[in-house]
Amino acid sequence: MYCKNCGEQMNDNQAICLKCGVKVEDGNKYCANCGAQLNEGAEVCTACGVAVKKAEDKSKIGGQDKLVMGLIAIFIGGLGIHNFMMGETKKGIIKIVLSVACGIGAILGLIDGIRILMDKYTVDATKFF
Ligand SMILES: [Zn+2]
Ligand SMILES: [Zn+2]
Numbered sequence: 605m606y607c608k609n610c611g612e613q614m615n616d617n618q619a620i621c622l623k624c625g626v627k628v629e630d631g632n633k634y635c636a637n638c639g640a641q642l643n644e645g646a647e648v649c650t651a652c653g654v655a656v657k658k659a660e661d662k663s664k665i666g667g668q669d670k671l672v673m674g675l676i677a678i679f680i681g682g683l684g685i686h687n688f689m690m691g692e693t694k695k696g697i698i699k700i701v702l703s704v705a706c707g708i709g710a711i712l713g714l715i716d717g718i719r720i721l722m723d724k725y726t727v728d729a730t731k732f733f
Contacts, residue, residue, distance in 0.1 A: 606639035608632060613639060632658065665720055666690025666727035674721035681713010686720070690727050698732045 605614050607621035609631030620627050634641055640651035648655055665673055668689050677686040682703040684696030695716075703709030712733065719725040 606634055606636055608634050608636050610634065611639050611641065629657075632656065662723075665725060666692070670720060674717045677713045677717030677720055679717075681716055682707075682710030684709065684713070686713070686716060692727060692729050692731075694729065694732050 605616050605618075605628070606612065607614055607624060607626065608629070609626040610621060610624040611634035612621055612623040614621060614628070618628060628636075632642065635649035635652060635654065635656065637654040638649060638652040640649055642649060642656060646656055663670055666689070668686075673686045673690065676689075682699055684699035687693070687696035687699060699709040699712055701709070702712065716725060
């Protein structure tokens with residue numbers, strides 16, 4: 605495996621590149637498979653033929669616009685709308701139940717919103733919180 609940002613060879617269990625400090629999945633300048641330099645916007649490595657995995661779009665979360673999700677969660681998070689929109693039905697239902705039962709759904713929504721905007725939120729449809 606090679607660093608996609610600087611082309612340095614790495615062990616498979618490394619989480620960040622020791623040379624440039626970038627996370628393993630970040631960067632799109634070098635092929636992760638063979639370390640060859642890629643043309644800008646290349647979808648396949650011309651050196652080894654492996655498909656280039658695009659770096660994750662940081663402006664999106666759960667397929668939705670991150671900023672919009674964050675704001676919805678902060679302002680009307682108690683309704684769980686942001687959870688439903690990101691496919692997290694269980695989290696959404698829990699928020700509605702908690703909002704109706706004791707009014708803390710909005711607090712959970714607020715926490716979600718802050719975490720979304722700080723890149724600390726993980727979309728997980730199997731979890732309740
Ligand atoms: Zn690197
Ligand atoms: Zn390659």
